[in-house]
Amino acid sequence: MRVVAAMSGGVDSAVAAARMLDAGHDVVGVHLALSQSAATLRESARGCCTIEDAGDARRVADMLGIPFYVWDMAARFKDDVVEDFVAEYSAGRTPNPCLRCNEKIKFAALLDKALALGFDAVATGHYAQVVERPDGTRELHRAVDVAKDQSYVLGVLTEDQLARSFFPLGDTTKPQIREEAAERGFYVAKKPDSHDICFIADGDTKKWLTQRLGEQPGDIVDTDGTVVGQHQGAYAYTVGQRRGLALGRPAADGQPRYVVQVQPDTNTVVVGTADLLGVDALVGDHARWCGPAPDGVVSVGAQVRAHGEEVPATAWADGDQVHVRLERRLRGVAPGQSVVLYDGTRVVGSATISAASLDRHATAAGSS
Incomplete structure (x- = not known):
């Protein structure tokens, strides 16, 4: 297959590109330029898309002997991720920009452009697994490395997008990836991981929002x-x-x-x-399913933060909405966060939380 390997300049995407090449695919490395005023050097583990990052990605591509390109998606990223982030906070909601980036940039803009250019799929360094069913359709599952699992931020992917996505690192732990990178001679083997939120380099969200909203x-x-x-x-x-x-x-x-x-x-x-703060009833908008939507009320696990706990729940779809009833209360659930639903390790789908409340009727019934 002809595959675009998204190369951020970090160790994970470097090994992912190498593994796709080892698997016999025709691989082209692509670095996404997402900042309209990219810094020259990375000042900390936060931030991304510096000129230094692009250079690190290019060096890995050269070592692998694959073509390498930089695709400018800064304007799209600003509109779909950064401005959305500001608008959500202005509306009193708490967004997750990583899910929005995966939905709008990496598996929409990037994948769409790759397909338009004749490629078959996109590969990234996310820690998640794609499992192919006997009928040829694909499922999204948690990664082997629970501490690094990124299936939550991939919960926005549809079945069609999964059919054209590869996550080569899902069966490996992070220490093993660094060891493999070192064995391959990659300079980025010891490069620090980036931390969210990538476009707020110093991590001070309040200051960043104040500079934009006054x-x-x-x-x-x-x-x-x-x-x-x-x-x-x-x-x-x-x-x-x-x-x-x-x-x-x-x-x-x-x-x-x-x-x-x-x-x-x-x-x-x-x-x-x-x-x-305790809630056990969630309503989510903008439901997206990594396969068929649930038929009736189903038992699931619900997760509302990227590295939060999974809580047993029941859920049912209602058009573009999903309703979730948690078996125990969660604290500090804010509108704008995403709820991702699981069946074992399989990602069922996701939605953006529009309302979170305590289902007092259900609580009273359960206590009687």
């Missing part, structure tokens, strides 16, 4: 409406947050308080006690 002073209120503090922008807060609240009035019961709601319409942040 200060928007408002009230922090208790659940009874009492003003207990001030903020400089409700967009900088997320459900479940405890640090950085700087409340002027301590709680009467002395218990710590958390963000329980962000109200962008009134520019208000609502805080309350930890017991208000």
